[in-house]
Amino acid sequence: MPLTTVLFHGLWGLVGVLLAELVRDGYHVLGHYYPPLMRLHSWHHRVYRKDFTPVSEGLYRQAHLVNDVPEALVMIAILAVIALVTGLWGLWAGVVYSFTFLTTAIARSRGWLITTDLTHEPGDLTTPPSNWWVNRTYHWRHHFDDTNAYFSGSITLVDKLLGTAVSLKGKTVAVTGASGALGQALLHELQRQKARPIALTTTSLDQFSGDTPVWSWQPGAETDLEERLRGVDILVINHGVNVHGSRTPEAVNISLEVNALSSWRLMQVFFSTVQTSSHRATKEVWVNTSEAEVSPAFSPLYEISKRLLGDLVTLARLDAPCVVRKVVLGPFKSQLNPIGILSADWVAWALVALVKRNVHTIIVTINPLTYLLFPFKEWGQGIYFKLFSRPQ
Ligand SMILES: [Zn+2]
Numbered sequence: 001m002p003l004t005t006v007l008f009h010g011l012w013g014l015v016g017v018l019l020a021e022l023v024r025d026g027y028h029v030l031g032h033y034y035p036p037l038m039r040l041h042s043w044h045h046r047v048y049r050k051d052f053t054p055v056s057e058g059l060y061r062q063a064h065l066v067n068d069v070p071e072a073l074v075m076i077a078i079l080a081v082i083a084l085v086t087g088l089w090g091l092w093a094g095v096v097y098s099f100t101f102l103t104t105a106i107a108r109s110r111g112w113l114i115t116t117d118l119t120h121e122p123g124d125l126t127t128p129p130s131n132w133w134v135n136r137t138y139h140w141r142h143h144f145d146d147t148n149a150y151f152s153g154s155i156t157l158v159d160k161l162l163g164t165a166v167s168l169k170g171k172t173v174a175v176t177g178a179s180g181a182l183g184q185a186l187l188h189e190l191q192r193q194k195a196r197p198i199a200l201t202t203t204s205l206d207q208f209s210g211d212t213p214v215w216s217w218q219p220g221a222e223t224d225l226e227e228r229l230r231g232v233d234i235l236v237i238n239h240g241v242n243v244h245g246s247r248t249p250e251a252v253n254i255s256l257e258v259n260a261l262s263s264w265r266l267m268q269v270f271f272s273t274v275q276t277s278s279h280r281a282t283k284e285v286w287v288n289t290s291e292a293e294v295s296p297a298f299s300p301l302y303e304i305s306k307r308l309l310g311d312l313v314t315l316a317r318l319d320a321p322c323v324v325r326k327v328v329l330g331p332f333k334s335q336l337n338p339i340g341i342l343s344a345d346w347v348a349w350a351l352v353a354l355v356k357r358n359v360h361t362i363i364v365t366i367n368p369l370t371y372l373l374f375p376f377k378e379w380g381q382g383i384y385f386k387l388f389s390r391p392q
């Protein structure tokens, strides 16, 4: 057989496996929304305790019989039909792949196979949730964080498309810089997502109305927040100052202290609160750095301090005990930037939409150069930092 033919069938083989995974995830989504399948799928959710040990062998076997066996049969049937209709031989790889699910599901339902699959292995969660491939921590959240999210079984594509790769429902989210334009827009958007936002501000508490809790804090006193941050799921570091054209020693001090150092210390205090399995699964930090990491902001001290923060976040990500998102936003209208083009509401909406798709470096801007330069810079610098520094 010529090499090109082998490659052609091999490629369709991979597509077949991917399609099988998509069918599996689609069947799982229906298991949460289509009542006849909900009855069968609920057995799967009854099997596990919070450390993924099965409640009983009987329940474990029953769940595989009524949930996993029909799921694998549906995968086989749909993939076989697609392979027959298209006449593409490679797609039969998807059928063979689905058969492995059927055999292990039958073996587990009969008690012949006791060991569980990788995503349900019992024990503490030791790593944060993964991004493109489903690890135990990722799937744990489907059972114990939000059962109407995190549907993907192996590849996270379906969750990324549906916006169910991160659930904000019921999450306590503390936002610094809450009195600014983006802070306000974000609090509103988080409420819309059924999260429980908390406003952190260094200015007067009087300007906040409504039922959002407000905490007062000051740069330099980050450790005072430690006790309160224990109960926070997501910390959004969003405060900042812009001294514009000033270059006095005071302007240098305040820019470095507020924009870079206080954010760094706050992040470290939050990291110290990540202690249990469920913390590792659900806690996150989002840091609003800046486009100034890769392009001019016509405010040298703003650029210097935000670039320092951006680099510190890249460094912190290497060993962070939870997910750390870098947020890079274009010019939106605010007190810091009265001539901004984007609206803060739209930016907050886009930011949250990308978080729900588990994007780790979130870019929302109108500058096409940022989309080109930023991922390259982030990737290159991450590797450089990893090579030339040690965690201990
Ligand atoms: Zn489920």
Ligand SMILES: [Zn+2]
Binding pocket: 044, 120, 139, 142, 143
């Ligand atoms: Zn499961």
